[in-house]
Amino acid sequence: MKTLNAGGKPLRYELERKKVKNINCRPKSDGIVYVSASPRVPVAEIERFLVEKADFFFGAFERLKDHEEKSEINTRSVNFLGKEYPVRIIQNSRETAVFDENECRVFTRLPEPENVLSLIKFAVSERFLQLCRELNAEVWEELKTHGLKPPPTQITIKDMKSRWGSCSYTRGHISINFRLAAYPRETVKAVFWHEYAHYWHHDHSKAFYDFLLKYYPDYFKWHEFLKE
Ligand SMILES: [Zn+2]
Known part of the structure; x- marks a missing residue:
């Protein structure tokens, strides 16, 4: 990697020689311009071109970084x-x-x-779905050991804005927020317990929380976090 002086600001670039027409530039969110150029193009010409386009590259770095920060996941x-x-x-x-x-x-x-x-x-998503299927079976078995019989339940991973999960008790379907993939396994398990509890208590009444307290007291380790 090399650093150029572009009007007092450092501009970093990485050059790769390739059989391409002229010069190809790809600014990335790491603040480096990835350049591929034909072996026929002299370095001085490439550098002159980069300095000339520096403002465009600095703008692109900002936009790319911004895009990554707004996404739930980044490319690094x-x-x-x-x-x-x-x-x-x-x-x-x-x-x-x-x-x-x-x-x-x-x-x-x-x-x-x-x-x-x-x-x-x-x-x-693929890997998270796998984990959710495991947790689904785990919670289902735990409920069974307490003598409770939940209906067979399908799992879907979804992008949700304001909820960690949702339960459709009439259809036997639980949806889990994709964002939970970033959180510890125990957090996801707590969401499963929350959604399963809705099979017996449809609202967030005292009876709903009493149910969780009785069958899965660990739920309350995550409750404050999940409420946020
Ligand atoms: Zn709920």
């Missing part, structure tokens, strides 16, 4: 169940993402933030 790391995982972007003809125990690998032809974010979200 994934927060899953309270743990941070690095993201690795691999330029590839496939459009997919794999999220394993160590990292999230994004395979894409087009490593633009918006595209990368949607691929990360896809991979995180």
Whole structure:
């Protein structure tokens, strides 16, 4: 990586020699311009071009960073169940993402933030759905040991604005907010208990909380947090 002086401001860039026409520039949210240029183009010419376009790049850095901050997830790391995982972007003809125990690998032809974010979200949703299915079975079994028999319940992961979860007790369906994927497993489990409790108590009455206190007192460790 090299740093240029662009009107008193540092402009960082990374050059890759490739068989491309002229000069290709891709500013990214890390504040670096990724340049690919034909081996025929001299460095001095590339640098002159970068300095000339510096204002455009500085503007792009701001916009890209802003975009990442507004998103629930960014393109550098994934927060899953309270743990941070690095993201690795691999330029590839496939459009997919794999999220394993160590990292999230994004395979894409087009490593633009918006595209990368949607691929990360896809991979995180898949893994989160898996976890939710596990928790669903776990809570269901715990209810059964108390002699309660909840109906068979389907799980959906959704983007929700103001709720962590919702329960449709007539259809046997619980929806879980995608944002919960970033929180510890126990938090997600508390949401499951909350939604399951609605099978017996449809509102948030005293009886509803008494039910949770009786069958899952751990719920109250997360209650304050979930109310916010
Ligand atoms: Zn509720």
